[in-house]
Amino acid sequence: MADDKTATTVRFPQRPPGAPGPFRAEVDIVDCEVEGRIPDGMNGCFYRVGPDFQFPPKFPNNIPFDGEGHVAMFRFADGHVDLRTRYVRTQRYKTQRAARKAVFGMYRNPTTDDPGLEGVSRGTANTTVIYHNKTLFALKEDSPPVAMDPLTLETLDDYVTFDGKLTSQTFTAHPKIDPVSGEMIAFGYEAKGLGTDDVAVYSIDRNGGIAWEAWIKVPYAGMLHDFAATQTHIAFLVIPMAYSEEQIRAQGPHFAWDRNLPSWFGVMRRGGDGSDLRWYRGPERCATHVMGAWSDGSMVYVDMDMAHKNQFPFFPNRYGEPFDAVGAAGVVTRLSVDLSKKMDDYDMEVLYPNTGVLPRQDDRYQTVAYRYGFMPTVDMSKPPHPSHAGRPFRPNNNYTKFDHATKTAVTYFAGDAVALQEPCFVPRHREAAEGDGYIVGMSELMLEGNRSELLIIDTADMQAGPVARVRLPFRIFGQVHGWWVDAADLPGA
Numbered sequence: 001m002a003d004d005k006t007a008t009t010v011r012f013p014q015r016p017p018g019a020p021g022p023f024r025a026e027v028d029i030v031d032c033e034v035e036g037r038i039p040d041g042m043n044g045c046f047y048r049v050g051p052d053f054q055f056p057p058k059f060p061n062n063i064p065f066d067g068e069g070h071v072a073m074f075r076f077a078d079g080h081v082d083l084r085t086r087y088v089r090t091q092r093y094k095t096q097r098a099a100r101k102a103v104f105g106m107y108r109n110p111t112t113d114d115p116g117l118e119g120v121s122r123g124t125a126n127t128t129v130i131y132h133n134k135t136l137f138a139l140k141e142d143s144p145p146v147a148m149d150p151l152t153l154e155t156l157d158d159y160v161t162f163d164g165k166l167t168s169q170t171f172t173a174h175p176k177i178d179p180v181s182g183e184m185i186a187f188g189y190e191a192k193g194l195g196t197d198d199v200a201v202y203s204i205d206r207n208g209g210i211a212w213e214a215w216i217k218v219p220y221a222g223m224l225h226d227f228a229a230t231q232t233h234i235a236f237l238v239i240p241m242a243y244s245e246e247q248i249r250a251q252g253p254h255f256a257w258d259r260n261l262p263s264w265f266g267v268m269r270r271g272g273d274g275s276d277l278r279w280y281r282g283p284e285r286c287a288t289h290v291m292g293a294w295s296d297g298s299m300v301y302v303d304m305d306m307a308h309k310n311q312f313p314f315f316p317n318r319y320g321e322p323f324d325a326v327g328a329a330g331v332v333t334r335l336s337v338d339l340s341k342k343m344d345d346y347d348m349e350v351l352y353p354n355t356g357v358l359p360r361q362d363d364r365y366q367t368v369a370y371r372y373g374f375m376p377t378v379d380m381s382k383p384p385h386p387s388h389a390g391r392p393f394r395p396n397n398n399y400t401k402f403d404h405a406t407k408t409a410v411t412y413f414a415g416d417a418v419a420l421q422e423p424c425f426v427p428r429h430r431e432a433a434e435g436d437g438y439i440v441g442m443s444e445l446m447l448e449g450n451r452s453e454l455l456i457i458d459t460a461d462m463q464a465g466p467v468a469r470v471r472l473p474f475r476i477f478g479q480v481h482g483w484w485v486d487a488a489d490l491p492g493a
């Protein structure tokens, strides 16, 4: 490691005028400014996490999702909202803080790190926060979980192995919570190291112990960002965002999009040893997130935000094709297979024309049949907004609620110059019916210096817009995912 710690001052790469830089400040606001009225009974915590570069990246062309995980907690209590943000004290964060510079290199490419870091976890914990067994887990799919105190955001364990039983080197950022058993179902891909085709699947019981483990192989080492769990089955979609040895050698990021690869939909029995796993073939498709999934007899259904082409502009196309923004537009698509039939391909049905990313559901319905979904969507018919950082930009400026029973979608339009982040559903009360409550989501006001507001929208009247806005006096770091915890479920309640 460098001994000249003071020789280089911190200076981030130049950005276009107006483009947001890293946030870097850990803040506390007691009693945030609120416009409107926080709904009665809305008590609990909304947690969100995103990448926030701690130091200028070692490689200026690193991808934006390789910053250190920064968690924000909005704590709602009797109409008041307090904000606290803390970086996750990952092994990587602590190592870089001591060095006063970035020592880890390119996204998921350990060959680009400073020497002497073997054995230090590269995990940024920047993708998801999820609550299980009274613990807040901050997750990044290339490394084991990091545990945080859900009330203080203090990092409690920078390398969670569930009493040494987690032998996978990786752990998904998208575990599912089974509302019946209370289990957290999860997996790790590239589980035996960089580019390996091994996947480990786990169930963690409500007391935090690993209760089930199965190891399987995937057809090729492609990105497995999310997965599906039903009451009886586990499903994976392998997409042509493939591990690239070529790019690893060239000091590039982990993945490249290979249009010549098929997608594969794999289904296995939950609780088994994985030997029943079947793979169903599909065309070139990209899908990143699951809205909901369930089993019905021999049928397995998984709803995803699916596109025809690479949805990640920062991961190159392997054969040099330019990024295709139209081909990257995702639509809610239902993938299904009938396990009682001999099928070679999986079935696909586009459910709605609305394009968007980051679908969510009422999380109390994970693993079971569900009716409602939510997603930030974009109106592709509108011209791109010209004012964002001097370049045309088409933000997700709608929140859309989907009703699968009536096949209808209803939308809240936030305005031309508002960028909306992933919504999170909050039940109106603990016994509320599915989808009855609020969505909370962070907005950036592009014409007000990207100042941020947390919007609270009643799902019974989406078009009416927010019933309350938590107004922040600054632009907060961008979010990947968020999670709601009811006050009655927090420690000490």
Ligand SMILES: [Fe+2]
Pocket: 127, 173, 174, 225, 226, 289, 481
């Ligand atoms: Fe995700």
